[in-house]
Structures are given as C-alpha cells and as structure tokens.
Amino acid sequence: MMAIAGCAAPVFRDTAGVVAIAPLDVQASPSRFQGARVVWGGRIVAISLVPGASELEVLAYPLDRDLQPRPDLPPLGRFILILPGLADPSVYAAGRHLSVLGQVSGVRQIEQPIYAFPLLEAREVNVWPWGFMFDKRSRISVGVGARVY
Secondary structure: OOOOOOOOOOOOOOOOOEOOOOHHHHHHOOOOOOOOEEEEEEEEEEEEEEOOEEEEEEEEOOEOOOOOEOOOOOOOOEEEEEEEOOOOOOOOOOOOEEEEEEEEEEEEEEEOOEEEEEEEEEEEEEEOOOOHHHOOOOOOOOOOOOOOO
C-alpha cells in the first residue's frame, strides 16, 4: 500500500516571534504592544489613499488554523492596516477578507465616536477570494466500508 500525504503551503513564511494578541489588546495598552509582530485578519471596511501609502480600515475576526478570518465569530475590534505605496482599490475592496502579518506601530485616536484604532504596518498580506468561507472542506469524514489491498 502506498499513501500520499500533502499539506497546504503556509499563508506566511516566517511567523517566528508572532505575539498572540488582538486589536482590542492594543487599544487597552498601546505602549505595551508597540512593535509587536502579529497575524491579524478580518473584513475590509474602507480604503484611504494617503501620500506614499494606503490605509485599510479592517474589522478584525479570530483566525482559524489556516489563518483565515472567521466572520461567523464575534469581531475583535478594528484596526488600520498600512500598506506601502498605492494599493489597488479593486483588490482591496470593501467586503473582502484578508490576513496580514505585520508590526504594531501605535494607535490613532478618532473623536466621532472616541475610538483608538491600532495601526498595523503590513509585512505580508493575503487577500482571500470572495466566498472563501463557503469553500471550507470538512476535515472530518464518517463512513462505513471495506478496503481491499
């Protein structure tokens, strides 16, 4: 009998030193997490183009073991993802989901309502295809049968 096993390529190559914190943790203690390496994900709410960069407002969700956002779970706050250069608004459209490996670079306070957005500088970004959450295959299968070798 010969078995062939395979596994999917990791979403991000180098996750050494990643800290397991959420945007809400950074809001509570911004200076404590300054410079932390994190993997966050969520749904893009808006994109803004600023000189030399693009900023995406992202509604954060917990990630599954494949580092895909779980929009079926309660959100973990919002953050602003900073991408160098001009991001294509058709790729980073509102409603798309993404996962990002990046570094916390502070918070931005806004006044209406009072809210502190953690700022995340992107190192690597993965934008998931539309409807990715519906393409999940069950990792568990149940069946009855016989196998002949």
